[in-house]
Amino acid sequence: MTYPMITPVASYDVPTVLNGYPVIGYRSHANGYATVMVKRDVAHDPFVVATWYPDLAQGWVWGHYLTTRDEAEATFAQVDKRNQTRGN
Numbered sequence: 001m002t003y004p005m006i007t008p009v010a011s012y013d014v015p016t017v018l019n020g021y022p023v024i025g026y027r028s029h030a031n032g033y034a035t036v037m038v039k040r041d042v043a044h045d046p047f048v049v050a051t052w053y054p055d056l057a058q059g060w061v062w063g064h065y066l067t068t069r070d071e072a073e074a075t076f077a078q079v080d081k082r083n084q085t086r087g088n
């Protein structure tokens with residue numbers, strides 16, 4: 001299944017794969033942080049919403065592991081709000 005990308009708000013590249021899993025959505029911010037959503041090919045909690053920044057290279061931090069896309073989208077909104085203000 002293909003998911004639409006979430007529109008970035010800053011112009012830096014977020015990897016298309018993190019920890020070996022495809023990034024299916026992200027929003028990057030001027031402060032250097034990005035909120036990412038990845039889809040793991042596993043039965044238990046296949047969606048991960050996390051924070052990424054360039055120093056992490058191909059990994060993520062503060063991951064939230066979720067069962068459904070709807071849960072992931074709701075969590076994405078919460079995490080993204082925090083990431084907008086990190087370091088400010």
